[in-house]
Amino acid sequence: MPPLKTRWDIFCTVVDNYGDIGVTWRLARQLVAEHGLAVRLWVDDLRAFERICPAIDVELEQQLQEGVEVRHWSAEWLSTEAADVVIAAFACQLPGAYMDAMAEREKPPLWMNLDYLSAEDWVIGCHGLPSVKYKTVQKFFFFPGFQPGTGGLLRESGLLERREQFQRDPDAQRKFLHDLGIEPTPGAQLISLFAYENAGLASWLDVLAADATPTHLLVPEGRILGDVARWLGVESLTTGALHVRQSLTVQVLPFVRQDQYDQLLWCCDFNAVRGEDSFVRAQWAGRPMLWHIYQQDEDIHLDKLDAFLALYTKALSPAAAEAMNGLWRAWSAGQPIGALWLAAREHWPELQKNAEQWCLEQALQADLAKALVQFYRNWL
CATH class of the missing domain: 3.40.50 (Rossmann fold)
Incomplete structure (x- = not known):
């Protein structure tokens, strides 16, 4: 043409x-x-x-x-x-x-x-x-x-091919993280957190801190930092801040270019995102995710949330779908999600497979x- x-x-x-x-x-x-x-x-x-x-x-x-x-x-x-x-x-x-x-x-x-x-x-x-x-x-x-x-x-041309190549290359991931000043604890799960203010965050951090599996939480500068600081008991958080509590390491990242943010999502085992742009990019990462939808008057955003969940969880087993629906809805309502996170973790292999399959299905359009x-x- x-x-x-x-x-x-x-x-x-x-x-x-x-x-x-x-x-x-x-x-x-x-x-x-x-x-x-x-x-x-x-x-x-x-x-x-x-x-x-x-x-x-x-x-x-x-x-x-x-x-x-x-x-x-x-x-x-x-x-x-x-x-x-x-x-x-x-x-x-x-x-x-x-x-x-x-x-x-x-x-x-x-x-x-x-x-x-x-x-x-x-x-x-x-x-x-x-x-x-x-x-x-x-x-x-x-x-x-x-x-x-x-x-x-x-979706840019070749995006998924670049993502798959990057995710198959541990050295490329290590170098990328190192350049951002990130040195994950061996065996730690990597989670990115980009969200609006959320009263339900503390319960999630409590569970991550108490978990036998270590977690390295990467928090780009943004509106959620105040809630993270309150949980840590510090006055404020700035770029480069690094705090460890039990099994949880919290690290504050600078705001990065869009291509770097894509790679950050590709590195992580789980991505909490917000709004629209990061929401779509997390889907192209092919990893389990959590969306903090932008709140609208009269809670009409919840209709949008439910409509997406109906599609996104359609291929999941009833138990896994229930876990994901509960987690997402509670998060967007600012409710405690610690127990819901543990429920979702019980279906982790299925959630990983679903995230990748959803990504590939969307790429057909x-x-x-x-x-x-x-x-x-x-x-x-």
């Missing part, structure tokens, strides 16, 4: 620090690298962006990063020509002047709302449907998802970037 000689604009309002920019940054890079598109990524918070892409200069209004033209989306909007394809990530509101520029084009652009990821059944029926219209410009819904009939998940490009071709 010949490459598209088109210009794409992706707009991102940073709402939750890293998830929004994490998704749009991955998408922008992939559209450039694998589809040869000219992409501008408009971001309203360059300091949040800098955490996952240290090369970003937060003082620049315009810069080129890995083939993507990064533009600072500030309150003082400067007039600019609209692109051929316009993506409003996560229902963000485009600048009024830019919407007028879209309508002024001789051929209106394809305007898509790249929505939040959900496994709910209604997503399939709404994916690709027309949304609102602004003058001559029609907007369309575009939903990422886990089932045929959705837009799929972000077209990835999100490819699905967006195909949607544009069909629209043409």
